[in-house]
Amino acid sequence: MEFTILNKNVSTNARTGIIETSRGRIETPVFMPVGTQGTVKALSPDDLTDAGAQIILSNTYHLYLRPGHETVEKLGGLHSFMNWSRPVLTDSGGYQVYSLARLRKITEEGVTFQSHIDGSRHFIGPKESMAIQKALGSDIVMAFDECAPYPSDYEYVQNSVRLTSKWAEVCLDQDLGKDQNLFGIVQGGMYTDLRERSARDLVEMDFPGYALGGLSVGEGSRTREKIIGETVEFLPENKPRYLMGVGKPEDILEAVILGVDMFDCVMPTRNARNGTLFTDSGRVVIKNSAHKDDSDPVDENCGCYTCRNFSRAYLRHLFMANELLAYRLNSIHNIFYYIHFMDRIKNAIKENKLLEFKQEFYKLRS
Amino acid sequence: MEFTILNKNVSTNARTGIIETSRGRIETPVFMPVGTQGTVKALSPDDLTDAGAQIILSNTYHLYLRPGHETVEKLGGLHSFMNWSRPVLTDSGGYQVYSLARLRKITEEGVTFQSHIDGSRHFIGPKESMAIQKALGSDIVMAFDECAPYPSDYEYVQNSVRLTSKWAEVCLDQDLGKDQNLFGIVQGGMYTDLRERSARDLVEMDFPGYALGGLSVGEGSRTREKIIGETVEFLPENKPRYLMGVGKPEDILEAVILGVDMFDCVMPTRNARNGTLFTDSGRVVIKNSAHKDDSDPVDENCGCYTCRNFSRAYLRHLFMANELLAYRLNSIHNIFYYIHFMDRIKNAIKENKLLEFKQEFYKLRS
Numbered sequence: 001m002e003f004t005i006l007n008k009n010v011s012t013n014a015r016t017g018i019i020e021t022s023r024g025r026i027e028t029p030v031f032m033p034v035g036t037q038g039t040v041k042a043l044s045p046d047d048l049t050d051a052g053a054q055i056i057l058s059n060t061y062h063l064y065l066r067p068g069h070e071t072v073e074k075l076g077g078l079h080s081f082m083n084w085s086r087p088v089l090t091d092s093g094g095y096q097v098y099s100l101a102r103l104r105k106i107t108e109e110g111v112t113f114q115s116h117i118d119g120s121r122h123f124i125g126p127k128e129s130m131a132i133q134k135a136l137g138s139d140i141v142m143a144f145d146e147c148a149p150y151p152s153d154y155e156y157v158q159n160s161v162r163l164t165s166k167w168a169e170v171c172l173d174q175d176l177g178k179d180q181n182l183f184g185i186v187q188g189g190m191y192t193d194l195r196e197r198s199a200r201d202l203v204e205m206d207f208p209g210y211a212l213g214g215l216s217v218g219e220g221s222r223t224r225e226k227i228i229g230e231t232v233e234f235l236p237e238n239k240p241r242y243l244m245g246v247g248k249p250e251d252i253l254e255a256v257i258l259g260v261d262m263f264d265c266v267m268p269t270r271n272a273r274n275g276t277l278f279t280d281s282g283r284v285v286i287k288n289s290a291h292k293d294d295s296d297p298v299d300e301n302c303g304c305y306t307c308r309n310f311s312r313a314y315l316r317h318l319f320m321a322n323e324l325l326a327y328r329l330n331s332i333h334n335i336f337y338y339i340h341f342m343d344r345i346k347n348a349i350k351e352n353k354l355l356e357f358k359q360e361f362y363k364l365r366s
Numbered sequence: 367m368e369f370t371i372l373n374k375n376v377s378t379n380a381r382t383g384i385i386e387t388s389r390g391r392i393e394t395p396v397f398m399p400v401g402t403q404g405t406v407k408a409l410s411p412d413d414l415t416d417a418g419a420q421i422i423l424s425n426t427y428h429l430y431l432r433p434g435h436e437t438v439e440k441l442g443g444l445h446s447f448m449n450w451s452r453p454v455l456t457d458s459g460g461y462q463v464y465s466l467a468r469l470r471k472i473t474e475e476g477v478t479f480q481s482h483i484d485g486s487r488h489f490i491g492p493k494e495s496m497a498i499q500k501a502l503g504s505d506i507v508m509a510f511d512e513c514a515p516y517p518s519d520y521e522y523v524q525n526s527v528r529l530t531s532k533w534a535e536v537c538l539d540q541d542l543g544k545d546q547n548l549f550g551i552v553q554g555g556m557y558t559d560l561r562e563r564s565a566r567d568l569v570e571m572d573f574p575g576y577a578l579g580g581l582s583v584g585e586g587s588r589t590r591e592k593i594i595g596e597t598v599e600f601l602p603e604n605k606p607r608y609l610m611g612v613g614k615p616e617d618i619l620e621a622v623i624l625g626v627d628m629f630d631c632v633m634p635t636r637n638a639r640n641g642t643l644f645t646d647s648g649r650v651v652i653k654n655s656a657h658k659d660d661s662d663p664v665d666e667n668c669g670c671y672t673c674r675n676f677s678r679a680y681l682r683h684l685f686m687a688n689e690l691l692a693y694r695l696n697s698i699h700n701i702f703y704y705i706h707f708m709d710r711i712k713n714a715i716k717e718n719k720l721l722e723f724k725q726e727f728y729k730l731r732s
Contacts, residue, residue, distance in 0.1 A: 038683065042690040045675075067658065067683040074659050075679050083675045292433065293440050309411075309449045313441050317404065317433045324408040327690050 013259030022179035028261040042327040055087040061096035069135040077137030090138035126167040130174035150217040157189035165201035185213040199234035211242040272330035278337040304336035367547040379625030388545035394627040408693040421453040427462035435501040443503030456504035492533040496540035516583040523555035531567035551579040565600035577608040638696035670702035
């Protein structure tokens with residue numbers, strides 16, 4: 001994997017770049033649709049390609065539990081399994097074990113937990129996470145980390161940073177596929193000195209990319225932006241920076257300005273299933289009766305399959321009638337919105353007009 | 367609308383033909399996917415076109431209640447509303463009022479009922495049904511009939527035939543769009559003489575096509591085939607014959623042999639959502655653990671999008687994980703199976719090999 005910075009914005013920390021992987025190049029800043037269980041909810045691989053997705057995310061925790069990583073490996077790996085030929089990033093399972101699994105118990109070696117599906121007992125530590133992600137065959141593999149809940153006291157987070165660094169070393173020692181690239185995850189909660197400690201530990205280990213974990217867990221956006229800004233300073237400029245699980249378009253824009261390159265979030269697909277659609281002038285709640293007879297598309301400037309072919313009135317009807325097509329058409333629109341939002345950010349950086357773009361973006365929504 | 371018979375099978379009553387409508391030609395025998403609420407569940411118009419659908423069915427009762435036929439009309443009619451340019455047949459609402467609505471009361475003028483959605487009170491008679499279907503703009507409009515439940519005694523069915531004939535005349539007197547074609551519906555339950563009475567009444571009114579209603583309501587397949595065979599005898603040869611709501615592939619094959627041209631059924635899409643997939647060698651229950659590691663497609667001879675791109679193992683995973691993509695991929699396969707089953711029947715008729723086809727069909731499944 002190689003990362004090349006193409007453009008830097010003069011007045012901010014934003015940059016554009018290219019990540020070269022064996023499964024193709026990724027232009028950054030990039031949004032990665034989330035395919036938790038080996039499918040981006042309601043969308044086919046073709047829908048994703050049509051929307052311009054360059055890379056998707058999937059989850060170690062979920063695929064380990066169901067269908068099992070051995071099954072995925074037997075079927076040729078995750079790309080072959082889900083028929084997706086572009087890059088895949090897999091999360092390490094760390095965050096999901098803490099947020100979804102039951103009765104988890106953390107030791108120096110990893111985490112014992114009960115499956116949220118059937119209550120069965122499991123253990124995942126850094127070694128197990130690497131073995132699972134090797135079997136899945138993802139292009140970008142995430143280190144197994146300890147993600148502190150929010151809020152957490154200093155001592156808890158201090159220990160979580162210690163464990164995360166210890167486990168990162170174990171992850172580095174494991175055998176991965178030759179085209180797999182392991183990213184480290186910076187923890188440290190909302191404590192600047194612990195973020196610094198975590199970042200310095202990981203940078204010393206020299207990963208091809210670094211993630212900011214433990215954010216978007218309940219803290220406010222100001223706190224988050226402060227932590228992002230500080231953490232980025234501790235990371236090398238020539239490596240991609242990935243902000244995990246964030247977020248709203250405005251959150252992404254602010255993070256790009258702070259120097260972040262990669263994003264993932266369930267928001268576009270989850271909101272789509274709730275009937276909330278993204279546009280530059282704000283969110284459209286499709287079930288509102290205002291759309292009952294509206295022959296306009298969700299966004300007349302949008303080039304997605306949904307906006308090119310269907311009216312707000314039809315989307316409202318599908319949603320009110322609980323029709324399955326609603327979920328797909330809404331998801332196509334929201335994923336397209338996010339991906340093209342990143343394209344516009346990229347162009348604004350190239351043209352050195354990111355702050356004008358930001359101003360215009362907030363103006364349209366007010 | 368014009369109907370031209372192209373081939374007749376020598377040893378059976380089967381025939382192939384072309385129905386010419388203002389929205390394109392329909393090759394018969396034809397299977398019409400069911401789009402009850404203005405969408406074939408889980409499928410987009412493109413999915414239907416890709417699967418080879420020539421015409422789809424939609425429902426007066428459902429669209430009248432939600433979103434309302436005035437809304438559909440305001441948005442340019444059903445084709446424009448759902449973005450489907452090929453022909454649409456709309457059911458009259460007769461059958462749905464009896465099977466879905468609550469507290470229905472039948473009078474000489476029509477049916478008073480309560481909506482299954484919100485309990486609101488409504489009245490639909492032949493005039494109302496024609497007005498609704500005119501607003502929807504369907505290419506084939508069905509007469510408003512009285513569909514006797516099964517079993518019903520002779521007197522009940524006798525009255526149902528009388529009402530159906532009376533209402534058919536009222537339907538004929540209503541004003542429809544110039545490219546809309548009204549089909550009569552033969553009732554008569556399982557009583558041959560009442561079927562004859564109903565058919566003779568309707569044939570005298572000279573409809574461009576005739577449907578066999580009141581079947582697939584709980585009677586056995588032998589009884590059904592007997593009634594189909596008898597009823598077809600009372601219908602003119604040069605008009606299309608439509609068997610409503612039938613059925614399994616074998617039921618369709620038997621009905622084609624008896625001289626039926628058009629079919630609709632929710633079975634392919636409903637079964638798809640239940641994880642049951644059609645193949646020539648029988649139904650595949652995708653959740654069976656036998657498919658856990660199976661890299662083969664559902665049917666290696668099938669050319670559908672699902673079989674060309676995804677394994678049984680992946681489809682099983684999607685289904686077990688309640689992923690929305692499961693419903694779409696399964697529905698694409700089943701609709702493709704039905705439509706291509708009709709193509710194979712058509713070819714067998716053309717080659718005068720329908721009985722060989724039938725023999726082979728049953729052999730593969732045993």
